[in-house]
Amino acid sequence: MASISQLIRNLLDRPGSANISPFQRVATQAGAHEDRLKELDELPPPRMGDLPEFCAIAREAARRTLDERPFDVQLVGALALLSGQVAEMATGEGKTLSGAIAAAGHALRGRRVHVISVNDYLARRDAEWMGPLYEALGVSVGWISQSSTPEERREAYAKNVMYASVSEIGFDVLRDRIATSADDLIVPEPEVALIDEADSVLVDEARVPLVLAGAADPGLDSAETAELVRRLSRGYHYELDDQGLNVFLTAKGTDAVERALGGINLYETPEVLTQVNLALHAHALLTRDVDYLVRDGRIQLVNQSRGRVATLQRWPDGLQAAVEAKEALPASETGEILDSITIQGLIRRYPEICGMTGTAVAVEDQLREFYGLKVAVIPPNRPNVRVDEPDRVFGAVVDMRMALVDEIARVHETGRPILIGTLDVSESERLADDLRREGLECVVLNAKNDAEEAAIIAQAGQKGTITVSTQMAGRGTDIRLGEGVAELGGLYVIGAGRHASSRLDDQLRGRAGRQGDPGGSVFYVSLEDDLITQYAPHESLPPADDETGVVRSKRAGYIVGHAQRVAEGTHLEIHRNTWRYTRLLETQRAQVLEQRDKVLRGEAGGDALAAARPQRWEELGAEVGDAVLREAARQIVLFHLDRCWTEHLGFMSDIREGIHLRGLGHKLKPIDEFHREGVAAYKQLLEEVERRSIETFETATITADGLDSEESGLKRPTATWTYLVQDNPFGSAFDRALKNLVTPRSKRRQSLDD
Numbered sequence: 001m002a003s004i005s006q007l008i009r010n011l012l013d014r015p016g017s018a019n020i021s022p023f024q025r026v027a028t029q030a031g032a033h034e035d036r037l038k039e040l041d042e043l044p045p046p047r048m049g050d051l052p053e054f055c056a057i058a059r060e061a062a063r064r065t066l067d068e069r070p071f072d073v074q075l076v077g078a079l080a081l082l083s084g085q086v087a088e089m090a091t092g093e094g095k096t097l098s099g100a101i102a103a104a105g106h107a108l109r110g111r112r113v114h115v116i117s118v119n120d121y122l123a124r125r126d127a128e129w130m131g132p133l134y135e136a137l138g139v140s141v142g143w144i145s146q147s148s149t150p151e152e153r154r155e156a157y158a159k160n161v162m163y164a165s166v167s168e169i170g171f172d173v174l175r176d177r178i179a180t181s182a183d184d185l186i187v188p189e190p191e192v193a194l195i196d197e198a199d200s201v202l203v204d205e206a207r208v209p210l211v212l213a214g215a216a217d218p219g220l221d222s223a224e225t226a227e228l229v230r231r232l233s234r235g236y237h238y239e240l241d242d243q244g245l246n247v248f249l250t251a252k253g254t255d256a257v258e259r260a261l262g263g264i265n266l267y268e269t270p271e272v273l274t275q276v277n278l279a280l281h282a283h284a285l286l287t288r289d290v291d292y293l294v295r296d297g298r299i300q301l302v303n304q305s306r307g308r309v310a311t312l313q314r315w316p317d318g319l320q321a322a323v324e325a326k327e328a329l330p331a332s333e334t335g336e337i338l339d340s341i342t343i344q345g346l347i348r349r350y351p352e353i354c355g356m357t358g359t360a361v362a363v364e365d366q367l368r369e370f371y372g373l374k375v376a377v378i379p380p381n382r383p384n385v386r387v388d389e390p391d392r393v394f395g396a397v398v399d400m401r402m403a404l405v406d407e408i409a410r411v412h413e414t415g416r417p418i419l420i421g422t423l424d425v426s427e428s429e430r431l432a433d434d435l436r437r438e439g440l441e442c443v444v445l446n447a448k449n450d451a452e453e454a455a456i457i458a459q460a461g462q463k464g465t466i467t468v469s470t471q472m473a474g475r476g477t478d479i480r481l482g483e484g485v486a487e488l489g490g491l492y493v494i495g496a497g498r499h500a501s502s503r504l505d506d507q508l509r510g511r512a513g514r515q516g517d518p519g520g521s522v523f524y525v526s527l528e529d530d531l532i533t534q535y536a537p538h539e540s541l542p543p544a545d546d547e548t549g550v551v552r553s554k555r556a557g558y559i560v561g562h563a564q565r566v567a568e569g570t571h572l573e574i575h576r577n578t579w580r581y582t583r584l585l586e587t588q589r590a591q592v593l594e595q596r597d598k599v600l601r602g603e604a605g606g607d608a609l610a611a612a613r614p615q616r617w618e619e620l621g622a623e624v625g626d627a628v629l630r631e632a633a634r635q636i637v638l639f640h641l642d643r644c645w646t647e648h649l650g651f652m653s654d655i656r657e658g659i660h661l662r663g664l665g666h667k668l669k670p671i672d673e674f675h676r677e678g679v680a681a682y683k684q685l686l687e688e689v690e691r692r693s694i695e696t697f698e699t700a701t702i703t704a705d706g707l708d709s710e711e712s713g714l715k716r717p718t719a720t721w722t723y724l725v726q727d728n729p730f731g732s733a734f735d736r737a738l739k740n741l742v743t744p745r746s747k748r749r750q751s752l753d754d
């Protein structure tokens with residue numbers, strides 16, 4: 001039994017909800033097998049019924065194949081993953097190895113495991129790096145990346161363990177969704193998902209929809225609207241709201257736009273109003289080099305929480321076109337959404353989920369609420385001795401910047417390496433300019449040059465290095481200290497501004513003090529930072545203490561923390577709210593897919609048509625043979641199922657937007673109305689599929705060569721493509737742009753009334 005002091009320690013040191021003592025006992029017992037196994041030429045095959053022995057064999061296999069002997073805490077982490085929890089393990093503790101031991105364990109229990117990596121590069125790197133360990137344990141392993149062919153994908157999915165990014169798996173799932181032959185299917189039944197950087201996938205990106213689109217008509221021309229909006233002035237024609245999240249036309253702006261468009265009434269032409277609002281949104285709220293980059297003649301979105309270019313992401317079509325028009329770029333393809341699934345929906349398909357990350361405790365409630373997951377806090381292998389200083393708060397941002405440069409110069413004198421984390425790309429470049437002006441050489445690591453990441457990170461712990469970076473989450477490269485650096489205090493991390501989420505701050509701090517290294521961290525904050533002005537706008541701010549602009553009052557620290565908590569609360573509310581909407585769709589999607597599968601792999605389509613039109617079935621059967629007829633029936637029903645689903649998705653997105661637009665005047669809560677209409681529409685969906693299928697069946701040309709789908713009007717999209725819709729933790733830009741559809745009218749009425 002655990003002693004009382006142990007229990008108290010558990011309470012104090014280990015805030016996670018899962019009890020790790022049983023895992024620690026297993027790890028200790030594993031030690032007893034070590035000497036015996038070392039002597040053996042060949043390791044025995046592991047049996048999952050004996051966990052201590054499994055851990056011991058995995059440890060010995062890792063020692064032999066990777067030349068790394070897993071620490072007890074890494075085994076504890078692996079055991080937490082094996083029991084379906086999220087393991088919180090600090091940076092540099094060796095999550096890759098823990099994850100591989102756990103994945104092998106799941107596989108040896110007979111389950112297929114998908115290790116969800118942060119990106120393609122890490123998927124491949126980790127699969128190859130851990131390959132020899134898997135082999136020694138008798139587990140097969142594969143990986144896929146964006147460029148994998150269908151054949152390579154099928155092969156990788158057939159392995160016991162497969163490494164891939166969440167978007168690659170999601171896109172495969174979506175493409176399977178429109179397969180017309182069971183032979184074309186790629187993804188097997190989901191079994192176990194083991195997620196790296198679990199908090200960012202399961203919480204930050206949970207709402208992001210993965211989309212499969214098909215070629216359709218090109219959208220409206222946005223260039224003209226962009227030009228019109230460019231001529232409007234802020235404060236006169238349009239205004240921003242307090243939080244800078246919304247923009248709306250003033251009465252004067254509305255008049256100006258209406259005149260410029262030839263005297264139309266904007267409120268009677270909603271398509272034009274939408275387009276103007278989107279253009280205004282792109283113009284006033286989305287900033288080049290903060291929200292997106294222009295590179296290779298294309299808009300590239302910046303993923304704010306990862307500081308990387310989000311290659312596969314785009315905004316919803318209207319907004320994407322508006323930003324392209326703003327930057328005078330050619331409009332990219334637009335299409336009809338054939339199917340879509342959120343990352344949360346994708347992950348929840350797996351009956352067993354586990355994950356690892358450096359920062360899980362802060363989102364423990366969300367992991368439990370949305371996925372039923374517990375967090376296990378794994379202690380570090382060596383105690384963390386990093387010195388985290390309290391924030392240094394300044395009234396004005398100019399003072400904060402000056403003090404920051406002074407601090408960097410002062411510490412750089414000593415030779416101690418410094419890593420500065422900034423909030424966005426443009427801020428990183430501005431700081432680098434400031435430093436160079438002071439004669440301080442530095443290296444910049446941001447979304448513009450993330451290809452050089454590994455080389456930059458390798459240098460970041462060397463004496464005298466100054467590295468200016470954007471968000472460091474999900475970077476699988478840890479910073480090792482150069483010679484003589486430990487004596488100088490190790491790596492010194494400075495945050496230039498607090499993030500909207502304390503987890504991102506912690507991830508930045510975590511770059512120092514790995515594996516018991518010395519290190520330090522501090523944040524420089526100004527009361528003019530967006531975080532404060534957006535999320536604590538009504539706080540009365542304490543004055544500066546002296547001419548440096550520093551604010552030492554305790555209240556300053558309180559305001560910063562408060563703003564961050566409000567921001568985190570806003571994020572959670574939005575997550576919850578989106579989930580309320582998507583849950584209904586995900587349930588309907590799963591049901592439709594179940595039906596689809598019966599048609600695709602079975603005879604449900606043919607059976608239904610034979611029952612509905614027995615005479616025609618018999619006649620055609622005599623003419624073309626049963627097999628051909630059944631295949632034709634399959635294609636007819638599949639086509640209408642897919643078509644009706646696409647229409648259903650469009651309808652659901654319309655009612656969702658419409659419901660928000662109708663707003664408060666309504667009797668029902670928007671979510672209730674969404675449900676009512678959504679459920680009613682869904683009830684008709686399967687009937688509609690049947691009705692249309694029968695109609696096609698009666699008129700279609702079916703010969704011994706099969707169904708003539710072109711002539712029967714069953715034209716599938718000629719091209720399909722996949723993308724992710726940009727995540728914005730504080731409400732999607734599109735949602736906000738659409739919200740403006742109601743704002744200007746009421747504003748307008750107000751100003752007319754004045």
Ligand SMILES: Nc1ncnc2c1ncn2[C@@H]1O[C@H](COP(=O)(O)OP(=O)(O)OP(=O)(O)O)[C@@H](O)[C@H]1O
Pocket residue numbers: 068069070071074089090091092093094095096097358475476477478
């Ligand atoms: N048991 C071990 N013995 C020696 N070295 C180890 C051991 N486990 C891991 N390492 C090394 O530690 C380094 C960090 O491992 P890894 O990249 O898996 O860390 P991480 O926890 O994923 O950190 P990050 O948060 O940076 O992703 C790697 O170079 C790895 O080879």
